[in-house]
Amino acid sequence: MTTAYAQIRQAIVEGRYQPGQRLIEQRIAEEFALSRTPVREALRRLEAEGLVHSEPNRGAVVRDMTIEDLSDLYGLRAQLEAYAAELAAARIEPHQVEELDAAIADFDRALADDESDPLDVTRLIADANRRIHGTVLAAARHDRLGQLLDRTVDVPLSFQAFRQFDRAETERSHLFHQLIRDAIVAGDASRASALMREHVLQGRDVLVAHLEG
Amino acid sequence: MTTAYAQIRQAIVEGRYQPGQRLIEQRIAEEFALSRTPVREALRRLEAEGLVHSEPNRGAVVRDMTIEDLSDLYGLRAQLEAYAAELAAARIEPHQVEELDAAIADFDRALADDESDPLDVTRLIADANRRIHGTVLAAARHDRLGQLLDRTVDVPLSFQAFRQFDRAETERSHLFHQLIRDAIVAGDASRASALMREHVLQGRDVLVAHLEG
DNA sequence: GCATCCCAGATTGCACACAATCCGCTAGCC
DNA sequence: GGCTAGCGGATTGTGTGCAATCTGGGATGC
Numbered sequence: 498m499t500t501a502y503a504q505i506r507q508a509i510v511e512g513r514y515q516p517g518q519r520l521i522e523q524r525i526a527e528e529f530a531l532s533r534t535p536v537r538e539a540l541r542r543l544e545a546e547g548l549v550h551s552e553p554n555r556g557a558v559v560r561d562m563t564i565e566d567l568s569d570l571y572g573l574r575a576q577l578e579a580y581a582a583e584l585a586a587a588r589i590e591p592h593q594v595e596e597l598d599a600a601i602a603d604f605d606r607a608l609a610d611d612e613s614d615p616l617d618v619t620r621l622i623a624d625a626n627r628r629i630h631g632t633v634l635a636a637a638r639h640d641r642l643g644q645l646l647d648r649t650v651d652v653p654l655s656f657q658a659f660r661q662f663d664r665a666e667t668e669r670s671h672l673f674h675q676l677i678r679d680a681i682v683a684g685d686a687s688r689a690s691a692l693m694r695e696h697v698l699q700g701r702d703v704l705v706a707h708l709e710g
Numbered sequence: 711m712t713t714a715y716a717q718i719r720q721a722i723v724e725g726r727y728q729p730g731q732r733l734i735e736q737r738i739a740e741e742f743a744l745s746r747t748p749v750r751e752a753l754r755r756l757e758a759e760g761l762v763h764s765e766p767n768r769g770a771v772v773r774d775m776t777i778e779d780l781s782d783l784y785g786l787r788a789q790l791e792a793y794a795a796e797l798a799a800a801r802i803e804p805h806q807v808e809e810l811d812a813a814i815a816d817f818d819r820a821l822a823d824d825e826s827d828p829l830d831v832t833r834l835i836a837d838a839n840r841r842i843h844g845t846v847l848a849a850a851r852h853d854r855l856g857q858l859l860d861r862t863v864d865v866p867l868s869f870q871a872f873r874q875f876d877r878a879e880t881e882r883s884h885l886f887h888q889l890i891r892d893a894i895v896a897g898d899a900s901r902a903s904a905l906m907r908e909h910v911l912q913g914r915d916v917l918v919a920h921l922e923g
Numbered sequence: 924g925c926a927t928c929c930c931a932g933a934t935t936g937c938a939c940a941c942a943a944t945c946c947g948c949t950a951g952c953c
Numbered sequence: 954g955g956c957t958a959g960c961g962g963a964t965t966g967t968g969t970g971c972a973a974t975c976t977g978g979g980a981t982g983c
Contacts, residue, residue, distance in 0.1 A: 541754050545759065556964065580786065734934070736934075747967055768935080
């Protein structure tokens with residue numbers, strides 16, 4: 498099951514299964530050399546996560562979203578991540594501060610790297626970014642919030658082709674990461690929250706502009 | 711599947727399956743005169759919703775929560791409902807204002823009713839309350855937010871025995887409902903948001919006090 | 924006495940078969 | 954010509970058997 502879930506999920510997030518496409522159990526089962534049973538369970542799980550939409554007796558399709566839907570989703574994510582930052586400001590532990598600093602340093606290093614393959618640099622940046630947000634979330638120590646955020650963050654990925662980060666945008670993100678880090682470490686919950694909200698909403702604007710253009 | 715899901719869920723929320731209790735597929739299947747297959751799917755769905763926790767090859771148990779977990783959950787709910795109120799202030803439509811007013815009027819009527827069986831009154835109040843919050847959520851026009859909220863709101867129910875509402879508390883809720891309604895209708899998003907957050911956090915305090923006492 | 928190994932029972936994970944349902948299409952009727 | 958009823962293929966929903974895995978307890982060795 499776990500394997501079916503992970504594989505189908507990856508296929509959706511990477512865009513191999515496109516929005517709107519029907520996900521026929523038998524076909525997927527054959528594709529992954531499994532029976533329908535684990536495929537069904539994976540589809541139910543993906544439905545609960547919102548990546549897939551399904552109706553009784555009619556099966557599942559990869560969920561399609563309008564730009565408005567995506568924009569709303571980012572708005573929700575902004576709320577959730579802002580709350581995570583707020584909690585983190587009160588709950589973060591020293592070793593998590595170290596993790597956060599390390600991830601921010603990696604982001605900085607990747608940003609300054611003008612020798613490696615740009616594709617690798619993009620990957621490094623994306624990874625450091627994930628670690629930064631992940632550490633804030635872990636510091637919030639709120640399992641359920643983490644769960645909801647994981648799901649909310651991944652959905653839009655299926656609508657973004659893998660794309661290079663614009664330099665100015667990336668530097669702005671870096672700045673925000675540092676400000677957010679400082680607010681959290683200083684225990685200033687309301688500023689941490691506001692900065693994180695703004696940071697995510699900036700991301701929304703960039704995505705929307707990209708999709709409209 | 712749908713029937714298995716609904717039945718198991720109800721059993722958990724009503725407390726017939728207690729927190730910590732193992733949910734053995736075969737046993738539940740027999741109890742509802744089904745095979746294990748729909749039961750399995752229902753358990754997976756409940757797991758995704760957070761009502762149930764399960765580990766590979768070890769099965770599912772009704773999720774247990776500490777007071778801290780519940781308190782955190784209410785904090786999350788406060789964020790989400792506040793966001794719903796914020797969006798509703800910008801998006802509500804005339805017929806939804808009518809629905810909201812009708813639900814608030816029902817709440818008022820139930821509150822003034824000192825003749826009916828107190829248990830019926832409590833049920834009426836709980837129902838009006840659900841409609842008020844449901845209408846705000848509908849007015850927010852944000853499917854995903856609605857989904858997340860449904861799940862976040864129901865979980866604590868399994869930890870509350872059905873209880874009478876304290877009169878002062880109920881009147882305070884009624885007041886907040888009216889203030890929230892006015893802010894939404896006036897299009898004042900930030901006040902609607904702040905009021906809703908406070909309203910939910912009051913609910914948290916009451917629940918926590920109740921569980922500790 | 925204590926730790927370790929191993930076995931038996933219980934339970935979940937998966938495959939497969941059959942039943943129920945849905946959708947598109949054709950034939951028949953008005 | 955257009956509309957409705959009904960048929961057949963495709964797909965999902967459910968039941969069941971077997972394999973894989975975990976748990977607890979007892980026997981064995983130190």
